[in-house]
Amino acid sequence: LIMDHGRGFGLFTPLLTVQLLLLLILLICIDQTDALKCELVGCRFCVTRRMQTHCSAFCATCPTESQRKEQSPSTLIGESSSGSKISTPIDRQQVTPSVNRTEMGKTKREWSRLMKITLQMQPSTCMPISNSESGGAGCGSAPDYSPCLPLDKANTLFRECCEQLNLGTCIRLCHYDVTLNKAKHLFDNGICTVEMIPKYLYCASQGKDNSACCAKKGVFKSGGDRCQKFCNSAGSEDTITPKDISCASQLHQILGCHWSGLK
Numbered sequence: 001l002i003m004d005h006g007r008g009f010g011l012f013t014p015l016l017t018v019q020l021l022l023l024l025i026l027l028i029c030i031d032q033t034d035a036l037k038c039e040l041v042g043c044r045f046c047v048t049r050r051m052q053t054h055c056s057a058f059c060a061t062c063p064t065e066s067q068r069k070e071q072s073p074s075t076l077i078g079e080s081s082s083g084s085k086i087s088t089p090i091d092r093q094q095v096t097p098s099v100n101r102t103e104m105g106k107t108k109r110e111w112s113r114l115m116k117i118t119l120q121m122q123p124s125t126c127m128p129i130s131n132s133e134s135g136g137a138g139c140g141s142a143p144d145y146s147p148c149l150p151l152d153k154a155n156t157l158f159r160e161c162c163e164q165l166n167l168g169t170c171i172r173l174c175h176y177d178v179t180l181n182k183a184k185h186l187f188d189n190g191i192c193t194v195e196m197i198p199k200y201l202y203c204a205s206q207g208k209d210n211s212a213c214c215a216k217k218g219v220f221k222s223g224g225d226r227c228q229k230f231c232n233s234a235g236s237e238d239t240i241t242p243k244d245i246s247c248a249s250q251l252h253q254i255l256g257c258h259w260s261g262l263k
Contacts, residue, residue: 037055038051038054038055038057038058038059039058041055043059043062043063046058046059046062139260140260140261140262140263142212142213142216143216145213145216145217145256145257145260146260147256147259147260147262148260148262148263149259149262149263151176151177151259154176154259154262155174155175155176155177157206157262158174158175158176158203158204159171159174159175161174161202161203161206162174162199162200162203165199165202165203167196167199167200167203168196169186169191169192170186170191170192170193170196170200172186172191173186173192173200174200174203174204176204176255176256176258176259177255178251178255179252180248180249180251180252183248183251194240194241194242197240198233198239198240201229201230201233201240201258202233204233204254204255204258204259205231205232205233205258205261206258206261206262207233208258208261209231209232210231210232210257210258210260210261211228211231211232213231213256213257213260213261214227214228214230214231214250214253214254214257217250217253217256217257218250218253219231219247219250219253219254219257222246222247222249222250223244223246223247223249223250226243226244226246226247227244227246227247227250227254229244230244230247230250230254231254231257231258
C-alpha cells in the first residue's frame with residue numbers, strides 16, 4: 001500500500017506542476033489583457049477610482065495635470081515635440097477661394113440688383129419669336145434682318161454649341177425665344193453666372209458679328225458702345241462686367257439679330 005501510495009504521489013507531482021504552469025500563464029495573459037484595456041481607455045480617465053484600482057501601473061506612467069498644463073499651446077496645437085510645424089486643418093485651408101467666393105457673391109448681388117432695375121423698365125411680357133418670321137427673300141440682311149432659319153433648327157444649333165462649350169445649367173437659356181424674366185430668374189438663383197455670358201453670346205451668334213443688325217434695332221441706344229460686345233462676341237471674350245447690365249434690356253433684339261445671322 002505504501003508503495004502504491006508513493007507511486008500515486010509520484011504521478012501527482014508532475015500533474016500539479018503542469019497545472020501551476022497553466023495557471024501562471026493564464027494570470028500573465030489576464031494581466032496583459034488588462035494592461036491593453038488600460039491603454040485603450042487612456043490617461044485622461046486615470047482620475048477615476050476604477051482606473052486607479054485596476055490600472056495603477058499604467059496610470060503611473062501618465063503625465064500629471066500640472067505637467068499637462070505646463071505644455072505650451074503651440075506644442076499642443078501647432079508644433080510637434082521636435083519643434084517642427086504640424087499642418088493643421090486651418091493651415092491647410094486656402095484663403096484665395098473664400099475671397100473668390102466673396103467677390104462672386106458681390107458680383108451676383110450686383111447683377112441681380114441691376115437686372116431687377118432693368119426689368120422694371122421693360123414691359124412685363126416680351127413678344128415671343130415665331131417661325132413665321134423666318135425665311136423671307138431678304139433674310140439676314142437690312143432693312144428687316146429677318147431670320148433665315150426656322151426657330152426649331154436655330155435653337156438646335158444654339159443648344160448644341162452650349163453643350164460643346166459646357167455651359168452647364170445655364171444651357172436653359174440657350175434658345176432664341178428666351179425671355180428677360182427667365183434670364184433674370186436664372187441669374188438671381190446662381191444657375192447662370194457672369195463668367196458664362198461670353199460663351200453664351202458666342203453660341204448665340206455662332207461667332208458672327210451682328211453689330212449692324214443691333215444698330216438697326218436700337219440696341220446701342222440704351223447702353224451705348226458697351227453693348228457692342230453683346231452683338232460681336234468674336235472680339236469681346238471675358239469682357240462682360242456688371243456695368244454692362246443695361247444691355248440686358250435689349251436681350252430680345254440682341255438674340256433676334258444673332259438668329260438672323262444664321263445661314
